[in-house]
Amino acid sequence: MILFLFLLWSVVIYGCGFWKLNSALLYNTNQIYMRKIYVSLIAFVSIPFFLLTVQSCKKDGFLGATNTTNLTQTTIFTDSANTEGFLANIYANVGFASSGSRFTYTTSTLSVIPCGGLDAACDESEISHTYSTTALAFAVGSVNAGVVTDDAFNTCYTQIRAVNQLFANIKTVPMKASNKAQVIAEARFLRAWYYFILLEHYGGVPIVGDKLYSYTQSIPEIRSTFDQTVTYIAAQCDTAAQTLPIIQTGQGYGRASGGACLALKARLYLYAASPLFNKPSGYPVQAPSDLATSAATKALVGYPSYMASRWATAEAAALAVIQTNLYSLNTDSLNTPGYGEESAFQVAFTLRPNNEYIFPFMENINNNVLENLYEPPSRSGSSNGAYPYQGMVDAFPMKNGKAITDPTSNYDPNNPYANRDPRLYASIIYDQALLGNRTTNGFLQGYSPVNIYLNSVNGTLQGGTDAVYQGTPTGYYNFKMLDPRALPASLTALTARDIPLIRYAEILLDYAEAANENEGPTANVYMAMNSIRARAGLVPSALPAGLSQTQMRTAIQNERRVELAYEGHRFWDVRRWLIADQTQNFQAQGMEVDRNGSATTYKIFTVRQHSFRTPMYLWPFPQSEIGKGAGLVQNPGY
Numbered sequence: 001m002i003l004f005l006f007l008l009w010s011v012v013i014y015g016c017g018f019w020k021l022n023s024a025l026l027y028n029t030n031q032i033y034m035r036k037i038y039v040s041l042i043a044f045v046s047i048p049f050f051l052l053t054v055q056s057c058k059k060d061g062f063l064g065a066t067n068t069t070n071l072t073q074t075t076i077f078t079d080s081a082n083t084e085g086f087l088a089n090i091y092a093n094v095g096f097a098s099s100g101s102r103f104t105y106t107t108s109t110l111s112v113i114p115c116g117g118l119d120a121a122c123d124e125s126e127i128s129h130t131y132s133t134t135a136l137a138f139a140v141g142s143v144n145a146g147v148v149t150d151d152a153f154n155t156c157y158t159q160i161r162a163v164n165q166l167f168a169n170i171k172t173v174p175m176k177a178s179n180k181a182q183v184i185a186e187a188r189f190l191r192a193w194y195y196f197i198l199l200e201h202y203g204g205v206p207i208v209g210d211k212l213y214s215y216t217q218s219i220p221e222i223r224s225t226f227d228q229t230v231t232y233i234a235a236q237c238d239t240a241a242q243t244l245p246i247i248q249t250g251q252g253y254g255r256a257s258g259g260a261c262l263a264l265k266a267r268l269y270l271y272a273a274s275p276l277f278n279k280p281s282g283y284p285v286q287a288p289s290d291l292a293t294s295a296a297t298k299a300l301v302g303y304p305s306y307m308a309s310r311w312a313t314a315e316a317a318a319l320a321v322i323q324t325n326l327y328s329l330n331t332d333s334l335n336t337p338g339y340g341e342e343s344a345f346q347v348a349f350t351l352r353p354n355n356e357y358i359f360p361f362m363e364n365i366n367n368n369v370l371e372n373l374y375e376p377p378s379r380s381g382s383s384n385g386a387y388p389y390q391g392m393v394d395a396f397p398m399k400n401g402k403a404i405t406d407p408t409s410n411y412d413p414n415n416p417y418a419n420r421d422p423r424l425y426a427s428i429i430y431d432q433a434l435l436g437n438r439t440t441n442g443f444l445q446g447y448s449p450v451n452i453y454l455n456s457v458n459g460t461l462q463g464g465t466d467a468v469y470q471g472t473p474t475g476y477y478n479f480k481m482l483d484p485r486a487l488p489a490s491l492t493a494l495t496a497r498d499i500p501l502i503r504y505a506e507i508l509l510d511y512a513e514a515a516n517e518n519e520g521p522t523a524n525v526y527m528a529m530n531s532i533r534a535r536a537g538l539v540p541s542a543l544p545a546g547l548s549q550t551q552m553r554t555a556i557q558n559e560r561r562v563e564l565a566y567e568g569h570r571f572w573d574v575r576r577w578l579i580a581d582q583t584q585n586f587q588a589q590g591m592e593v594d595r596n597g598s599a600t601t602y603k604i605f606t607v608r609q610h611s612f613r614t615p616m617y618l619w620p621f622p623q624s625e626i627g628k629g630a631g632l633v634q635n636p637g638y
Contacts, residue, residue: 077169080179087183090162090190091255093155095361095499097197098568100373100385100478103149105131114373116386118571119478123583125386125566126474126590126607135386141611143620145638150622152201156194163191164212185243189256189264192236195229196268200572201619202635203277203288203301204229221625221632225299230272237261237268247326253353253360254498259324260359263502266317270510273310273517274576276617277302285578286614291636301618301635311518318511321358327504328355329535339434339447339484343537346426348503349481352496359502366494368486374478376450376466379435380489381477388428388476390589390604395561396424401538403558416591416602422537427565429477431593435484442490450477456596474590474607480566505532505563513556521552529555532563575617584612613637 076082096102101114103121119125121138130136137143166187170180198205204226213219224232241261248257272278279287279302292298303310321327330348335341348356352365363369375381394404399419402409412418417430429435431452439445452468452475454461468475483495512528519525526543529552534541543555560573574580588610592603615637626634 073169074172077172078174080173080175083166083170083173083175083183086162086166087187090159090166090187091362093159094190094193094359095501096155097152097201098499098501100370100566102151103127103133103135105129105133114382114384118568119566120386122571122574123389123586123588123610124392124570125388125478126588128384128386138616139608139610141613141616143616145620145623145626145634148620148622150624152197152619153622153625156198159194160191160208161212163187164208164210167210168212181243185240186256188236188240189244189261192233192240192261192264195233195236196264199226199229199233199268200271202621203618204299206632207232219630221628221630223300223633226272226277226302227299230268233268234265237265246324249353254362256359259321259326260502262317262321262324263358263507266314266321266507266510267502269310269314269317270514271572271576272303273314273514275578276576278306278310279578280306283578285581287578288615288618288636291614293636297633297636300633308518311514314514315511315518318507318514321504321507322511326355327358327507329504329508329531330354330356331535336484339436342484343422343426345423345536346484349426349500350483350485350495350497352498354498354500356504357498357500357502358504358507359500361499361501363498365496367497368488368490368494370482370497371486371488371495374429374482375435375488376429376452376477377471378450378464378466379487380438382488383471385478387472387474387590388478389474389607390476390591391586392561392565393424393428393430393476393591395558395565396421396427397538397558397562399537399539401533401540401543413602414600421562423562423565425479427478427480427562429479430591431475433479436487436493438487438490438493442487442492444485444487444490444493447484452476453593453595453600456594461594468590468592472590474588475592476590478566500567505535506569508532509556509560509563513553513560516549516552516556520549521547525552529559532559536563578617580612580617581614584610584616586610 076086098118100117100119102117103115105113105115107113113129113131115129115131115133116125116127116135118135120127120135127133127135127139132147134143134147134149137147167184170184173180175183195205195207204223206221207224207229208219238261240256241258244256244258244261245252246258248255275283275285276287279289287302289298289302292301295304298304329344330351331344332347333341333344334347342350348354352360354360370385371379372382374385377383397403397420398409398411399421400409401421404411410419417424425433429450432449434447435450436444436447450466451464452466452472454463454467463470465471466477471477481497481499483497485493486495486497487493508528508531512525515522515525515528530542533543543552547555557573557577561570564570574583588607589604590607592605594601594603615635618635620638621632621634625632
């Protein structure tokens with residue numbers, strides 16, 4: 001009974017707690033969605049306990065007192081196991097920003113329907129439902145402060161407050177000094193992680209330090225400059241790294257590590273050096289800083305002036321991760337009976353533990369979360385994951401490494417999926433791709449093609465449940481990070497997969513980009529690029545010798561697009577490169593495959609017109625925050 005009360009209390013206190021900058025401790029029954037559990041951190045917390053507590057949150061407003069149980073805040077910080085559970089809850093939202101089900105729509109019957117993630121807000125995918133969501137607003141160019149989701153702002157500051165609450169109470173926890181230091185360091189990294197999510201969305205944001213505000217105190221909403229925010233995040237990583245082990249293994253796998261601190265700094269400094277925030281004089285593309293009406297506002301959304309040395313800082317940060325010699329690209333393939341060979345790239349996303357993952361988001365040890373989200377209707381997929389565009393498919397080169405637009409690539413438009421980069425087969429479900437079948441009791445029973453084609457019957461084109469226009473609006477389904485041996489809606493065919501929030505391939509690409517901008521296409525830049533292409537299975541894998549800096553920049557950008565597809569990077573990459581005005585103003589397309597007897601025809605068709613405006617290089621702060629009049633400066637153009 002005592003254990004149950006603790007579990008009930010811990011979820012209510014933390015799950016209902018909802019912090020915004022102008023009111024310290026708030027309660028809301030619908031904002032914290034805890035469906036991911038860090039079982040390695042607190043094995044006894046389970047989904048049923050979360051479900052049991054949903055109804056127990058106060059309904060009388062954000063500031064209503066919580067009297068659900070007789071347990072108090074003191075209880076959780078006078079028991080080491082309870083404190084570990086509190087830390088686990090801070091971990092639980094680390095993957096929300098890049099989740100494929102991030103953007104949702106609530107129907108009139110209060111059903112919450114996922115409509116895609118960042119992939120549906122850029123040129124990777126079409127939204128899964130045409131409801132009005134932030135993803136749709138970014139796609140069509142209508143995003144503004146009134147319609148944008150407040151999840152980044154609220155989730156991050158909720159977790160930042162939780163870290164500060166932990167710091168304020170950790171001294172009372174009966175825990176070994178070394179364990180206490182580890183908890184503090186992990187929480188400090190997590191605080192840096194959430195601040196980085198704020199940074200990539202908004203630029204400079206309010207930094208509250210270690211201060212823990214009560215609901216009677218006025219909380220300042222003054223934004224720190226972009227430079228100050230970068231400096232703060234980096235310092236938090238440096239401090240945490242002094243205590244954390246460089247790599248986490250065994251029961252520690254999935255926790256923050258010294259390597260994760262280094263990797264977050266590498267990403268941070270890469271973003272900081274990029275043109276969006278570090279714009280060279282005379283750069284031909286407008287950025288939000290050009291829309292700023294004052295020098296003070298300009299400093300919120302980027303550096304006041306360009307410094308080429310920022311690329312050197314980014315290069316050194318990525319190199320520091322590489323030189324740990326603790327991470328590697330998976331190079332082992334797998335032959336799956338009835339399916340064929342899973343490439344080393346594909347296998348990499350099904351391993352736990354995983355030497356390629358620097359900071360993973362830990363799904364339950366046996367799960368089929370992505371299979372449920374993305375697989376076609378015939379495989380019991382939910383149809384709630386976004387659908388890949390033709391442009392994304394076309395971005396994958398041929399197996400010889402040449403773009404399909406290269407006349408010497410041997411690309412055949414009448415057989416468009418033959419001899420392509422193996423990463424295409426591990427990322428996209430196209431017509432006749434093999435997928436697992438399930439028996440009525442949920443077991444895997446062989447593999448068969450997905451029929452996305454339309455068949456000519458008496459002169460009329462018809463299709464099954466998976467067909468284009470019927471099951472998918474683009475002619476494709478997402479397969480990235482899915483396990484061929486896992487099935488949707490199954491309790492037996494599951495996977496140990498976790499989700500990469502930072503993986504080693506990204507660090508190699510970070511290094512290649514920063515080094516190319518700092519030094520040009522050196523041998524080390526080629527080495528980083530070619531190692532990724534070799535693991536991908538390209539033959540030959542080496543880039544052509546003698547590329548210019550501009551040509552290498554294009555190669556790196558293309559490599560990031562296909563290697564990191566559907567991992568939450570593309571949305572941000574095109575923005576920090578200041579190319580979204582080109583890549584996001586486009587006519588999205590899909591593929592219709594028609595069969596008439598033995599003849600097969602491939603037809604590209606229009607799906608949606610995407611539009612982009614300069615303010616959309618950054619997100620607007622939600623109007624709910626701006627409207628409070630407490631000094632939060634809106635981003636330019638909104």
